[in-house]
Amino acid sequence: MKSNPVNQTSTQNVPISTRRKNIVANLAEYKYGILFALPWILGLIIFYAIPLFSSIYFSFTTYSILQPGEFIGLQNYKDLFHDTLFWKSVYNTVYFAIFFVPLSIIFGVALAMMLNMKVKGMAIYRTIFFLPTLVPHVALAVLWMWLLNPGFGLVNGLLNMIGIEGPAWLGSETWSKPSLILMSLWGIGQAVVIYLAGLGDIPEDYYDAADVDGANWFQKTIHITLPLLTPVIFFNLVMGIIGAFQQFTLPYTLTQGQGTPANSLTFYVMYLYDNGFKFFKMGYASAMAWILFIIIMALTAIVFITSKRWVHYQGK
């Protein structure tokens, strides 16, 4: 921290009474600002902060939404560790995150680099890749159910043409999660837009210099584009992890909330939701929510700690 010596002396010289007056005057200045922000502040407190913090308490009770329940200490957490479906949902969610997050980065960066070429009509191509993200998740689920239909789906139809008999996709225990990853990858347009902005931020000078040195496309990508894109990749990695662990709408719609086949699509948040809203176990669900919070926090922390090694900010 660089301190400003001029300011420091000036405040120190001012008598205490005037300083207090200054604070009062400042408050008066902020008054209207606070006042106009008040609806938002109240909304944040009432609809976010209070439920958020009361759920800590609920996680130690048998709260059922309809009844306050009893305080049972850590029982909910202990039960969770013996709940096989809980572990199954953790496995499913981790499986999804491990495959989806890296794939979304690889495809996202590759797509962004392609969409960054100077070709005529690029705005149209960019729009095409962004469009799928505008489709609501429920519509996306229904659409893919048709595409992946084992009997007359387009995907198996195409596979058939090249002589491969496609699997039952969403009906198969082995293929249900890969199908879901495939569907989710369809909606990476949002990330691509961010990567594009990141690509636009890389100064031409570096490429010019590399050209002078006789670097080829591959060398430029490895030594200029990717390192300078790391801040954006870093952002998308963190957001991707959070999003992957919160996966809900797609599998819930695809399976009508059942996580079929054989619980292979029961994701963490889906099981949380069932407990909270179907089985009258909001306390248990709250405990699950806090465990999820801890997992996401821990992963984010790990990413942040390692980021010093691989994220390169420009001008540093």
Next chain:
Amino acid sequence: MKKKGKFGFLTFVLLMSFSLIIAGCSSNSSSSEGKENDGKTTVTFWHSMTDVTGEAVDEVIKAFEEKHPDIKINAVYTANQGEGQNEKLLTAVSGGNPPDVAYFDRFEIGSWAAQGSLEDLTELAEASGVTKDMYYPFAWEEASYDGKLYGLPTSTDSRLVYFNVDHFEEVGLDPNNPPKTIAELEAAAEKLTIKEGSRFQRIGFIPWFGQGWLYGWGWAFGGEFFNPETNTATANDPKVVEALQWMADYAQKYDVEDIAGFTDSQGTGAMDPFLTGQLSMKVSGPWEVSAIKKFKPDLNYGVFPMPTPTGENHTTWSGGWSVVIPKGAKNKEAAWEFLKFFSGEEGQKIFSGISRDFSVIDSVNEELGYKEDPILKEFVEILPVSHHRPVMTQGSLYWNELASAVENATRGNGTPEELLTKVTDKVNKELNK
């Protein structure tokens, strides 16, 4: 002076923002009070009925309003109410702002009543002379919890096996003598199935397709799912295990992934595999009759009771709906009038007549001619020996767990005995809380 003006403005803004928030939280002020200017009481009624059932309920409401000119029914369609999905009703009840009447899946009455979220109707029923002997016993039992009445039943059903008569004749099976035992059913299914590679051209029977829930097969094998005396789930009953073992063996015989590939390709309505002739036998309810009439009227079909290992003691199970008054409803008396009418003979005749769902009153079913229809007759006649899902506090959990057990057993993730013991332990643990 100036300061005061400022202060006044401040309070004004504060009050405005508060009143906005409060107005947002409270109910839509005028209608929930129930009284309108012309002295009519408005009863809000949440239901999830569409299509023919939707038309039926509209007619019931019309008839009710004619009979009770002082009560107006405000029917609100609420998607996904019932069958384990009542999130909207749940939040409305806990927020103290529920509808006056809700259309409610009967098997959930137990768990909701245990949560104290439904109004106790015992006294109201006694006062108006509504008694158990008016209805099928299972319907009344399912609407009661702990000796108290929490809802009035409005419809019911039962489950039988539909079969395609033409397919039977084609492979040389006698359509007048359909399978009675499990072994006969399997033999028939084998004859009817046409498989090419991993693709089914036609499949004889899929035990868990349609309404082939474990409840039905468990009871058909003579098992019991619940012991009301000790309030414990008994999914690991050897007979239920036997039923699930049969399903698992069946899945292995025909390769479950291939069956899944087949079932996942199927649609509903006109695209239903039984209607398109890709499935020869299917467990389903009486509503299938209306669907066949609508989408494939020339289908030559029949029904037979779900086979049992011995070929005797055929049974089935019945679900159905009810109307309830959620806790905290504002117009209890007017709501009760509607409940009574809907579930009474008059309302039942209108509702069952249009929707073609069975009435919970035997005489109404007789009057509407269900007992003369060659197909529907079979469904009505089995009602007296029909089972109902256990009335318990964990009905939804038990249902989901049993469905998962079938999924896992048919896919070979654990033996039926292990899986059902796990289900029993999990549900009992919750029941004992």
